Amino acid sequence: MGIAVIYGSSRRNGNSEQLAKRLVDGFDADHIYLSEYAIHPIQDYRHSEKEPYPDDDYHHVIGRVLDQDKLIFATPIYWYGPSGLTKTFIDRWSQSLRENKTDFLARLAAKSAWVIGVGDDVPHLKGIPLVQQFQYIFEYTGTSFEGYILGKANRPGDILQDNAALAAVEEIRKSWQEQL
């Protein structure tokens, strides 16, 4: 078991991706770029006949996520929250709750998670609602929310100048190495 990195950006090689890549460099990781998959908005069947869910890549992606024991959500901060790609993927967890709730929650409850959010507009303060949203998500699933990094960047590569973010990355890497 290793690390699943869930990239929520619509572009490749952006700042949140670069920071996540540095975080997992040298570790066994499955890199999941949500922008490469078709994942449609959740259908809300909680109170109606259960119609077919979208026949798309959701099951493939969530399967790969559930196969790892460490989860990294790496998302640009779009409009002060996780990207639409990230949010739409997480919304679909409601489908898994209907399909196999007990097993789904049991597997998520056994995992540890980190969140990387990178933005340009005072991310250390204005990224807080994003962090608190994940806090409640992981509280619900029982996942251990180990930490988060709010990085500041705009142009691709800027994040490598954010020394506080890089230092935070090193601390997480050190904690993983000590576990080996």
Next chain:
Amino acid sequence: MGIAVIYGSSRRNGNSEQLAKRLVDGFDADHIYLSEYAIHPIQDYRHSEKEPYPDDDYHHVIGRVLDQDKLIFATPIYWYGPSGLTKTFIDRWSQSLRENKTDFLARLAAKSAWVIGVGDDVPHLKGIPLVQQFQYIFEYTGTSFEGYILGKANRPGDILQDNAALAAVEEIRKSWQEQL
């Protein structure tokens, strides 16, 4: 000019819709159900050649939103944030920022906005990140964030038992009637 209600639920006649309908009952309102439109995730072209944006319903929808002077965002609280439909729509505002930033912001800055979020899991507390996310969104666009209602409901129709939410609806309606 009147009210644009932007419904973010994936189902019709859910609780957030019912509460919003009661809010605007008798007022001139354009009802925009995001689930009826194709709006794809934002492409992030900030730092690359500007390629074509998705050819979908975004321009139609944002046009209707900009035509009104009061905005109601009515979303179920999915996973402690706005629905993926809502978030994906707002993410696309970055496209408008590239296409006609000055005019887009000027128009949003002239509007007032309310947010309705309905959920089942302690929404008055766990809906707070959603509220703060909209707070920063409106701070950026200059839109006047007039108020929000966090309602509690699960089964369709439950929201009509949430007396505090209904009372809050009445107060907003009263303030609008006094403006007439």
Next chain:
Amino acid sequence: MGIAVIYGSSRRNGNSEQLAKRLVDGFDADHIYLSEYAIHPIQDYRHSEKEPYPDDDYHHVIGRVLDQDKLIFATPIYWYGPSGLTKTFIDRWSQSLRENKTDFLARLAAKSAWVIGVGDDVPHLKGIPLVQQFQYIFEYTGTSFEGYILGKANRPGDILQDNAALAAVEEIRKSWQEQL
């Protein structure tokens, strides 16, 4: 058993007091004005010899609080948090944790709590950190956090013009009357 109202304002008859008075009108309530008591800042003896705690009114006040089963914290929003009087009182709970932790937490865990915060500067948004602070406090003590009201007022009496706050008060009163 009834209601303890803990008033945190430094002045009498201010807006948070008026709103709390309306909330408990007709119910059996013990009115505790923190400004009338001497309660000194906590001494932090967690990691030192336990020296004497301040000989002041803390034990009297906490005793009256623990004697009731509903707690109302009514505080003006001073500098975006609970008043210093309120905070200093709550800080002293650490003394009770040292003196009789098990009993203290067991008694608080059996209670329900409401928070009233009244301020002038966009309290519905800028009062959120105050609410979240109480959320964590009650999570720690096991107290059931039943609800909060963020009211807007500046001059004494203004709060009686805040119809949303008054409506919220009525809803809480109704829920209590149904319990009788």
Next chain:
Amino acid sequence: MGIAVIYGSSRRNGNSEQLAKRLVDGFDADHIYLSEYAIHPIQDYRHSEKEPYPDDDYHHVIGRVLDQDKLIFATPIYWYGPSGLTKTFIDRWSQSLRENKTDFLARLAAKSAWVIGVGDDVPHLKGIPLVQQFQYIFEYTGTSFEGYILGKANRPGDILQDNAALAAVEEIRKSWQEQL
């Protein structure tokens, strides 16, 4: 002009103090231990005759704070907020607003501020309300909120094991050295 460190702990040599000391080591700093001064709760005279304010150490302390251009608020996280000593001191700023509002705000608006909060109970998440409270405080005073460190510690000295906090300290020190 240099740095004012405002220590909010009730004990000396605690973790928030140790972290702040490391932050300013080698820089010109005025160390202000609130526990050594008598600062009484604010009297709220906004809507009454202006009676005398408490004759205590407030003017001495605020004078020293205003004499520096960098402010460090170093507080233990007590009950998920700043310590009562810290809060009571800040509440008294309302007195300065009455005594000389224009000058007081002008001086604060020219300063930069950092916040250090150290606690034991998941400070990176449960310290967020404390951070947001300071965010609104500095927004009001116009002070530039440069950054914050939420450190984890319980026993005195623990903070020196919090490598992420120490790394954050180093980044701030580096930024100051570059200014010299």
